[in-house]
Amino acid sequence: MLSKILYSVSKNKCPRCHGSDVFISKNPFKLKTFDKMHEKCSSCGLLYDKEPGFFYGAMYVSYAIMVAWFVFTWGVNEFFIGVSAFPYLTFLGLSIILLMTPTFRISRLLWMNFFTRFGEEDKTILK
Numbered sequence: 001m002l003s004k005i006l007y008s009v010s011k012n013k014c015p016r017c018h019g020s021d022v023f024i025s026k027n028p029f030k031l032k033t034f035d036k037m038h039e040k041c042s043s044c045g046l047l048y049d050k051e052p053g054f055f056y057g058a059m060y061v062s063y064a065i066m067v068a069w070f071v072f073t074w075g076v077n078e079f080f081i082g083v084s085a086f087p088y089l090t091f092l093g094l095s096i097i098l099l100m101t102p103t104f105r106i107s108r109l110l111w112m113n114f115f116t117r118f119g120e121e122d123k124t125i126l127k
Protein backbone atom coordinates (compact mmCIF):
# COMPACT_ATOMS: atom_id res chain seq x y z
CA MET A 1 0.00 0.00 0.00
CA LEU A 2 2.77 2.43 0.93
CA SER A 3 4.55 1.75 -2.35
CA LYS A 4 1.35 2.66 -4.26
CA ILE A 5 1.11 5.96 -2.37
CA LEU A 6 4.80 6.72 -2.90
CA TYR A 7 4.44 5.98 -6.61
CA SER A 8 1.40 8.24 -6.94
CA VAL A 9 3.06 11.10 -5.05
CA SER A 10 6.48 10.87 -6.69
CA LYS A 11 5.20 10.36 -10.25
CA ASN A 12 2.25 12.81 -10.07
CA LYS A 13 -0.27 10.05 -10.81
CA CYS A 14 -3.96 9.51 -10.03
CA PRO A 15 -4.22 7.87 -6.58
CA ARG A 16 -6.87 5.38 -7.72
CA CYS A 17 -5.51 4.02 -11.02
CA HIS A 18 -2.04 5.58 -11.62
CA GLY A 19 -3.29 6.02 -15.19
CA SER A 20 -2.90 9.75 -15.73
CA ASP A 21 -1.23 12.81 -14.26
CA VAL A 22 -2.82 14.95 -11.53
CA PHE A 23 -0.92 18.18 -12.23
CA ILE A 24 -0.85 19.47 -15.79
CA SER A 25 2.82 20.51 -15.79
CA LYS A 26 5.46 17.90 -14.96
CA ASN A 27 7.85 20.58 -13.72
CA PRO A 28 7.08 21.72 -10.14
CA PHE A 29 9.39 24.73 -10.52
CA LYS A 30 7.45 26.30 -13.40
CA LEU A 31 5.86 29.16 -11.45
CA LYS A 32 3.00 29.89 -13.86
CA THR A 33 1.68 26.33 -14.01
CA PHE A 34 2.97 24.43 -10.95
CA ASP A 35 -0.48 24.55 -9.25
CA LYS A 36 -2.67 23.78 -12.27
CA MET A 37 -4.45 20.44 -11.89
CA HIS A 38 -6.62 18.35 -14.17
CA GLU A 39 -10.24 18.37 -13.03
CA LYS A 40 -10.47 14.60 -13.03
CA CYS A 41 -8.54 11.51 -14.04
CA SER A 42 -8.78 10.82 -17.77
CA SER A 43 -8.37 7.07 -17.15
CA CYS A 44 -10.79 6.28 -14.30
CA GLY A 45 -12.79 9.52 -13.94
CA LEU A 46 -11.80 10.21 -10.31
CA LEU A 47 -12.72 13.78 -9.42
CA TYR A 48 -9.57 15.27 -7.85
CA ASP A 49 -11.21 18.20 -6.06
CA LYS A 50 -13.84 16.13 -4.22
CA GLU A 51 -15.67 19.10 -2.68
CA PRO A 52 -15.20 22.86 -2.25
CA GLY A 53 -12.29 23.43 0.10
CA PHE A 54 -11.06 19.84 -0.12
CA PHE A 55 -7.44 20.91 -0.48
CA TYR A 56 -7.46 23.13 2.63
CA GLY A 57 -6.45 19.99 4.49
CA ALA A 58 -3.34 19.73 2.33
CA MET A 59 -2.05 22.84 4.10
CA TYR A 60 -1.65 20.75 7.27
CA VAL A 61 0.34 18.18 5.31
CA SER A 62 2.49 20.98 3.90
CA TYR A 63 3.02 22.32 7.42
CA ALA A 64 4.08 18.88 8.64
CA ILE A 65 6.54 18.49 5.75
CA MET A 66 8.10 21.88 6.51
CA VAL A 67 8.36 21.13 10.25
CA ALA A 68 10.09 17.84 9.36
CA TRP A 69 12.47 19.81 7.10
CA PHE A 70 13.24 22.28 9.94
CA VAL A 71 13.93 19.48 12.39
CA PHE A 72 16.06 17.55 9.87
CA THR A 73 18.19 20.55 8.87
CA TRP A 74 18.53 21.67 12.48
CA GLY A 75 19.70 18.19 13.49
CA VAL A 76 22.22 17.98 10.64
CA ASN A 77 23.57 21.44 11.49
CA GLU A 78 23.63 20.85 15.24
CA PHE A 79 25.33 17.46 15.18
CA PHE A 80 27.41 17.41 11.98
CA ILE A 81 28.07 20.89 10.57
CA GLY A 82 27.79 23.36 13.45
CA VAL A 83 27.45 26.72 11.68
CA SER A 84 26.09 29.65 13.70
CA ALA A 85 22.50 30.85 13.64
CA PHE A 86 22.66 33.49 10.88
CA PRO A 87 24.05 31.31 8.07
CA TYR A 88 21.78 28.48 9.14
CA LEU A 89 18.66 30.67 9.11
CA THR A 90 19.69 32.12 5.73
CA PHE A 91 20.01 28.61 4.33
CA LEU A 92 16.70 27.64 5.91
CA GLY A 93 14.91 30.65 4.42
CA LEU A 94 16.32 30.05 0.94
CA SER A 95 15.54 26.33 1.09
CA ILE A 96 11.95 27.04 2.13
CA ILE A 97 11.48 29.34 -0.85
CA LEU A 98 13.03 26.75 -3.18
CA LEU A 99 10.96 23.87 -1.74
CA MET A 100 7.66 25.77 -1.65
CA THR A 101 6.27 24.61 -5.00
CA PRO A 102 7.30 20.92 -4.75
CA THR A 103 5.91 20.84 -1.19
CA PHE A 104 2.63 22.29 -2.43
CA ARG A 105 2.28 19.47 -4.95
CA ILE A 106 3.49 16.70 -2.66
CA SER A 107 1.07 17.77 0.07
CA ARG A 108 -1.89 17.82 -2.32
CA LEU A 109 -0.98 14.40 -3.72
CA LEU A 110 -0.58 12.98 -0.20
CA TRP A 111 -3.90 14.51 0.85
CA MET A 112 -5.64 12.90 -2.12
CA ASN A 113 -4.01 9.56 -1.27
CA PHE A 114 -5.38 9.78 2.30
CA PHE A 115 -8.92 9.65 0.92
CA THR A 116 -8.53 7.47 -2.19
CA ARG A 117 -6.96 4.03 -2.17
CA PHE A 118 -5.32 2.45 -5.19
CA GLY A 119 -7.75 0.18 -7.03
CA GLU A 120 -10.82 1.11 -4.99
CA GLU A 121 -14.22 1.21 -6.65
CA ASP A 122 -15.82 4.41 -7.88
CA LYS A 123 -18.10 5.65 -5.08
CA THR A 124 -19.37 8.64 -7.00
CA ILE A 125 -23.15 8.57 -7.38
CA LEU A 126 -23.38 11.31 -10.00
CA LYS A 127 -20.89 11.34 -12.85
Ligand SMILES: [Zn+2]
Pocket residue numbers: 014015016017018019020041042043044045046
Ligand atom coordinates in the same frame (compact mmCIF):
# COMPACT_ATOMS: atom_id res chain seq x y z
ZN1 LIG B 1 -7.46 7.45 -12.26
